Amino acid sequence: MAQGVEEWYKQMPIITRSYLTAAVVTTVGCSLDIISPYSLYLNPTLVVKQHQYWRLFTNFLYFRKMDLDFMFHMFFLARYCKLLEENSFRGKTADFLYMLLFGATVLTGIVLLGGMIPYLSASFAKIIFLSNSLTFMMVYLWSKQNPYIHMSFLGLFTFTAAYLPWVLLGFSVLVGASPWVDLLGMIAGHAYYFLSEVYPRMTNRRPLKTPGFLKALFADEPVVVARPENVRFAAAPFDEIHQD
Secondary structure (H helix, E strand, O other): OHHHHHHHHHOOOHHHHHHHHHHHHHHHHHHOOOOOHHHOOOOHHHHHHOOOOOHHHHOOOOOOOOOHHHHHHHHHHHHHHHHHHHHHOOOOHHHHHHHHHHHHHHHHHHHHHHOOOOOOHHHHHOOOOOHHHHHHHHHHHHHHHOOOOEEEEOOOEEEEHHHHHHHHHHHHHHOOOOHHHHHHHHHHHHHHHHHHHHHHHHHOOOOOOOOHHHHHHOOOOOOOOOOOOOOOOOOOOHHHHOOO
């Protein structure tokens, strides 16, 4: 059993493994009173006036109490972060890290701006950790890139992956959780999806370009698709070649 868990952990791609490790260590450390959550949460005043810039990053590492909700989010992080990095971002580790940084920046910006809006400031003031929202962003992105995969929710009903974020959002509302956390993740995920997938197809321009210093950190391996031996591909039909 232990060997199986070790192999599963070692086979994770580097960004997923690093994020999962940091999240578990931080949350366990807080549960054991080794680390204080008060030194991790997002506080714009402390960031600006006391230069506690680490809060911009540490608020994405703490998943609150080690309860069932924590286990759910660790599952989402380990599964969907891994699926994205191994498939959609295969051979593009720097791009994957840039996606996470983009999402973290968008989420932080939304919370800071929301705190300035009179009727919304009270709701946004309660959001001091954005780890759950960043995890939900990855769930949203995976669902957008794999919309036709059939899924089941607790064995109660089946649906396609395109509706996964909405199913999870509905479940959060049913159990009494604030919908803002999931909604923020969906907004950040849709912003990245639009700028990286939709907008380039519309305008032939790509506004999200991974910085060179991030690409220099990772020696991305080229994706090689092996062609089976002794396989011949049929020529295109004559009608498809000579179209008016």
